[in-house]
Structure formats: structure tokens, C-alpha cells
Amino acid sequence: MTDPIRRRTGGRSARVREAVLAAALDTLAADGFDQLSIGAVAARAGVHETSIYRRWKTRDRLVFDALLEHSEQNLPVPDTGSLRADLIEFNRSLMAIVDSPLGTALGRVMAGGEDDPEFARARAEFWRTRLEAGRVMFDRAVDRGELAAAPDAWLVLETLTAPVHFRKLLTREPFDDDYAERIVDLVLNGLSATPGPSSPE
Known part of the structure; x- marks a missing residue:
């Protein structure tokens, strides 16, 4: 043969x-x-x-599985070798997703009004799964010595991604080329590192 x-x-x-x-x-x-x-x-x-x-x-379990599959394929957890670069790449991928027609539909589903209990559970499981996947970025940063201890990963990811969803769903403003970097730097450095307006003399 x-x-x-x-x-x-x-x-x-x-x-x-x-x-x-x-x-x-x-x-x-x-x-x-x-x-x-x-x-x-x-x-x-x-x-x-x-x-x-x-x-x-x-139907709700099907939608959850489809959302999770799409998220895993299009929003992978970066491993660039630095926390800042990881978070910038993560937010850039998120911005690309939410700016697409499918991403717009997914955002409306996630931000929808009334939930039946089954979909509410599916949505909670989706975000729990994504959080567990994203937590590794902070664990690696601790191992590299960039962070003294792992932060509240959920709070950090909420803070990073909320401005992206705010622009897409509420203000409808376009994303600037350096939007991801500015969000990440604000989160990593805090307001104390951001110059404020000069005080009047």
C-alpha cells in the first residue's frame, strides 16, 4: 500500500x-x-x-460555552516577560474584540438588563473562568520580582478593562492608538505619579 x-x-x-x-x-x-x-x-x-x-x-449554556471559546481564542493571556507589556497586550486584544461587530453583540449580551437565573450563573462562571486565566499574569510578575505580592487580580482586571467597556457601550468614543498604554500606566503607577495642575500662586 x-x-x-x-x-x-x-x-x-x-x-x-x-x-x-x-x-x-x-x-x-x-x-x-x-x-x-x-x-x-x-x-x-x-x-x-x-x-x-x-x-x-x-440555550444559555450554549451561549456561555461559545463566549468562553471565543474569549480563549481571541483574548489569550499574554506572556511577554513583563507585567506592563502583558497588561497592554491584554487590553489591546480586548479593544479589538469589543470594536468588532460580534464584540458589540457580546457586550450587549453581557450588559443586558434582566437576567434569568441560568444565564446569570453562566455569566458569573464566564467571568470567574476569565479571572482565573488572567491571574497568572500577576503570579508571573511576583516570580520575576516585579511585584512584592500578588494584588487583588479581580480588582486590577476590573480597573483595566472598565474604561474599554465604558467607551464602547456608553460614550461611544473611538479608541486612541495609545489608549491601552495610558490605562495600564495609570493603574500601575497610580495617580500619585501623574502630574496634576499647578497650584495658583
Whole structure:
């Protein structure tokens, strides 16, 4: 036999999962969360609804899994060798996500009004998972001697990312080229290192 052996990469289950998660994100971007249904996702992915229900059980669990997958692929935790560079790269990636059409839809889902209990739990789990992933940036900084002790990672990440979401969802201002750097430097240095207005004599 001279033909090379063809090896399966991932298998059918992995391909179905990938297709369904991509279809969920596409449907979310096109129709919004309120109009997203298992049937619409199944039709877009080319699978049976029962395949989705069997794996994800509910629409909210499907959306959570799609959000987490998208976040892991498009908002990786940097490892540049310095805390400042890590945080700048992290915020730049976040800005790229929220500035995209899909990111806009995802932001509206996350910032939506009323939550049913299932989606509230899924959203809390999403942020807990992202926090645990981001915490390593501070742990590495401690190991390198950049920080004396690990800070409150949740508070630092909230402070870093809140201005990005504020501009996107509230003021609608465009992101400046150095916006990520200015946010990171403000957080790392604090207001004490920022020159204030001169006092009148």
C-alpha cells in the first residue's frame, strides 16, 4: 500500500462542537440574544437540534460555552516577560474584540438588563473562568520580582478593562492608538505619579 494513512484530527464530535459554537456566535451577532434559539443555531450549523440539546441542555449554556471559546481564542493571556507589556497586550486584544461587530453583540449580551437565573450563573462562571486565566499574569510578575505580592487580580482586571467597556457601550468614543498604554500606566503607577495642575500662586 503506497497511499499515506489519513488520520482523523479531532473526530466528528469536535467538528460538530466547532460548527455549533461558530453558528451560535454568528446568530448572536446577526439576530441578538433575544432572537437566538437552538433551532436557529442548529440550522446555521447544519446539525439536528437534538445534538445541541444533548450536549448543552439549554440555550444559555450554549451561549456561555461559545463566549468562553471565543474569549480563549481571541483574548489569550499574554506572556511577554513583563507585567506592563502583558497588561497592554491584554487590553489591546480586548479593544479589538469589543470594536468588532460580534464584540458589540457580546457586550450587549453581557450588559443586558434582566437576567434569568441560568444565564446569570453562566455569566458569573464566564467571568470567574476569565479571572482565573488572567491571574497568572500577576503570579508571573511576583516570580520575576516585579511585584512584592500578588494584588487583588479581580480588582486590577476590573480597573483595566472598565474604561474599554465604558467607551464602547456608553460614550461611544473611538479608541486612541495609545489608549491601552495610558490605562495600564495609570493603574500601575497610580495617580500619585501623574502630574496634576499647578497650584495658583
